[in-house]
Each structure stands twice: as C-alpha cells, then as structure tokens.
Amino acid sequence: MTSTDAATLASEVLDKAVPARPISSGGDHRSWWIGKHHVLRWTPDPSTSQRLQREIALRRWLPQHLHAPVPTAVADGTWHGHRWVLDERLPGHDLDEGPFTARTHTDLVQLLSDLAHCAVTDVTAMGVPTRSLPDLPQLLEAGLAAHRALGIERPLTPPATTDVSGHGGKHAPVLVHADVKSEHLLVDATGQLSGVLDWSDAAVGEVSLDVEGLVITVGAQKATQIAHQADIPATALKRGVLLARCHTAMRLDALLNRAEPSGPELLLRRQHDLAWN
Missing domain, CATH: 3.30.200.20 (Phosphorylase Kinase; domain 1)
Structure with a gap:
C-alpha cells in the first residue's frame, strides 16, 4: 500500500x-x-x-x-x-515529549491494576496468545556477558532479582500490553494518560513483561514505585527490572560490538541508563 x-x-x-x-x-x-x-x-x-x-x-x-x-x-x-x-487519532504527545507529573504516575498505577483485573478467559477466547518469560538463568548469563563486552561492571543480582531460577515465586498470568514504551503512551499537557496505543503484542503472561517496558520508559526507580502501588508482587517486579537490565545491555552490545541492527544507538543508551536509574 x-x-x-x-x-x-x-x-x-x-x-x-x-x-x-x-x-x-x-x-x-x-x-x-x-x-x-x-x-x-x-x-x-x-x-x-x-x-x-x-x-x-x-x-x-x-x-x-x-x-x-x-x-x-x-x-x-x-x-x-x-x-x-x-x-x-487520540490527543496528546508521546510520554517522552510530554510532562511526567503526579497524574502520569497515578494513571500508570491504574493501568497496571486494570490489566491485572482483566478476565484472562475473555481475552484468550479472542485469540490473545500466552507468552512465557525467557529462561532467566540463561538471560542473566547473557546480560552479564553483554555488560562485560561493554566494559561495564554491574551486579545484576539483588536488588534486581530475588529468584532467577524461574521456578519459584510464579504468579497468576494476567493480560499484558507487552510493548510498553514512550511512543505507545500518550499524555496531555497535565500529564494525564490520554491514550495507550498498539495492542498488537498483547498477551497473557507475567506482569513483569510490562514492568520491563515501564523501566525502559520512566526509569527503574519510578517503575518500581508504580508497580509497588499497583500491588504487583515483589518477585514479578524484580524480574521486570532484571529483564530490562539484561535486554538493554544485550541490544546495546549487539549494535556496538557485533554491528547487529538492534535499534538507534542514542535510544539504546538511554534505555540502558533508565534501567539503572
């Protein structure tokens, strides 16, 4: 077309x-x-x-x-x-371009809470697929290797995660957007959430998948506060931070050290920085 x-x-x-x-x-x-x-x-x-x-x-x-x-x-x-x-067309600007206010914070808490209360049986009947977490021990190993290749020495274990085995602390699956990022979150001039876009990756899975998206959008500290106030289980919250820290390092390493097209360098650096801030 x-x-x-x-x-x-x-x-x-x-x-x-x-x-x-x-x-x-x-x-x-x-x-x-x-x-x-x-x-x-x-x-x-x-x-x-x-x-x-x-x-x-x-x-x-x-x-x-x-x-x-x-x-x-x-x-x-x-x-x-x-x-x-x-x-x-919904009104507003990408979250990166709009203000992040107390209202933005409250609306993101509400979004996570609303998704957690959606009936999984209803959305699976529409054909929404299930999505599993990656193998967490393997992810941790790959994340550490990527950090070493980037010349960064940072521990990815506590407080990033309390259980990387993937066997303990499992939680009931919920509806997740699964592609949370600035361009999919619109805010108005007051910071009110005016739209959530692009639900093509929506799935049924652990809420840590959306925590990861929040981390690379608003930073680990804000994302942790938002998830905590939305009553996200601590283990799922920490896994989301781990996902963000590993994936951002792996994408940056792929671009800089292996010339693999994993995204614009400035964006990847910013997301990696947000995963630690």
Missing part, C-alpha cells in the same frame, strides 16, 4: 478527500496520518493481518475494563488480502 492508496481508501471510508502522510514502515505494519484526526494501519503479510484482526477485537473489549483510552476503529477491512484499520 502506497500513500496514494492509503489516501484513496481513507477518503472512500470518510466520504471526503483526505491526505495521507506516512508515519512508519516496517515488517510489523505500515501507518499513515490521515488528515488531522485519523490514523490508518495496514499489515503487509498474513501473520500480521491475523494479529491486527485480534487487536481490533481486543480494543473493542478494553474500554469496559481500562480507565485509559485506547484507539477506536472507525472502520476496518481487507486490502489486497491483508487487514487494515482506520482509527480515530
């Missing part, structure tokens, strides 16, 4: 001529700003089409269970055999 195709499709749906401006293009999906008030997403292959169809169903269900807004679909369908969705 080209920008011209996107504009034509959206114009037909909205019954008026609207321009399309590319947002991003990648293996997961392609996105366009449609005028000032809408966003069009299209998936280029069958597997991501299925994920988008599942996401649309989940987003229709979520408003009854979350305080935070999620995108609302104006229309959806298929184009050349692959799924598309036209969403209303």
Whole structure:
C-alpha cells in the first residue's frame, strides 16, 4: 500500500478527500496520518493481518475494563488480502515529549491494576496468545556477558532479582500490553494518560513483561514505585527490572560490538541508563 492508496481508501471510508502522510514502515505494519484526526494501519503479510484482526477485537473489549483510552476503529477491512484499520487519532504527545507529573504516575498505577483485573478467559477466547518469560538463568548469563563486552561492571543480582531460577515465586498470568514504551503512551499537557496505543503484542503472561517496558520508559526507580502501588508482587517486579537490565545491555552490545541492527544507538543508551536509574 502506497500513500496514494492509503489516501484513496481513507477518503472512500470518510466520504471526503483526505491526505495521507506516512508515519512508519516496517515488517510489523505500515501507518499513515490521515488528515488531522485519523490514523490508518495496514499489515503487509498474513501473520500480521491475523494479529491486527485480534487487536481490533481486543480494543473493542478494553474500554469496559481500562480507565485509559485506547484507539477506536472507525472502520476496518481487507486490502489486497491483508487487514487494515482506520482509527480515530487520540490527543496528546508521546510520554517522552510530554510532562511526567503526579497524574502520569497515578494513571500508570491504574493501568497496571486494570490489566491485572482483566478476565484472562475473555481475552484468550479472542485469540490473545500466552507468552512465557525467557529462561532467566540463561538471560542473566547473557546480560552479564553483554555488560562485560561493554566494559561495564554491574551486579545484576539483588536488588534486581530475588529468584532467577524461574521456578519459584510464579504468579497468576494476567493480560499484558507487552510493548510498553514512550511512543505507545500518550499524555496531555497535565500529564494525564490520554491514550495507550498498539495492542498488537498483547498477551497473557507475567506482569513483569510490562514492568520491563515501564523501566525502559520512566526509569527503574519510578517503575518500581508504580508497580509497588499497583500491588504487583515483589518477585514479578524484580524480574521486570532484571529483564530490562539484561535486554538493554544485550541490544546495546549487539549494535556496538557485533554491528547487529538492534535499534538507534542514542535510544539504546538511554534505555540502558533508565534501567539503572
């Protein structure tokens, strides 16, 4: 789908001529700003089409269970055999660009709490998959190796984790967004959470997966406070910090020492710093 195709499709749906401006293009999906008030997403292959169809169903269900807004679909369908969705554009700015206030903190506590109380049976019936934690002892070993390769000597064990075995302290699975990051969290001028975007990776798993995302978004200290106030079990909280510290080091090592394209260097450095602050 080209920008011209996107504009034509959206114009037909909205019954008026609207321009399309590319947002991003990648293996997961392609996105366009449609005028000032809408966003069009299209998936280029069958597997991501299925994920988008599942996401649309989940987003229709979520408003009854979350305080935070999620995108609302104006229309959806298929184009050349692959799924598309036209969403209303939510107001606000990426969390990196907006203020982090006491209201932001409170809203993120509420988000974690709301997700923990979503009925797992309901979302699995929609096809939301389960997601397991990585092998934690192996992850710890890889994280330590990455830190050594980066010339950083930092202990990843306490207070980062109390149980890296993965066998103790297991917790009931919950609905997790599983891709928490600044660009998926919108805030208004007061810091109020005005939208939670991109639910394509949503899964049923341990809440530590979302704690990890919070850590690389707002920092380990703030994320720990937020998770604690949301009544996240201490072991899951600490595992989330461990995930963030290991994964950020591994991605940075892959980019700097093996020339593997794991993300922009400035972003990776910032996320790694946040995992320790």
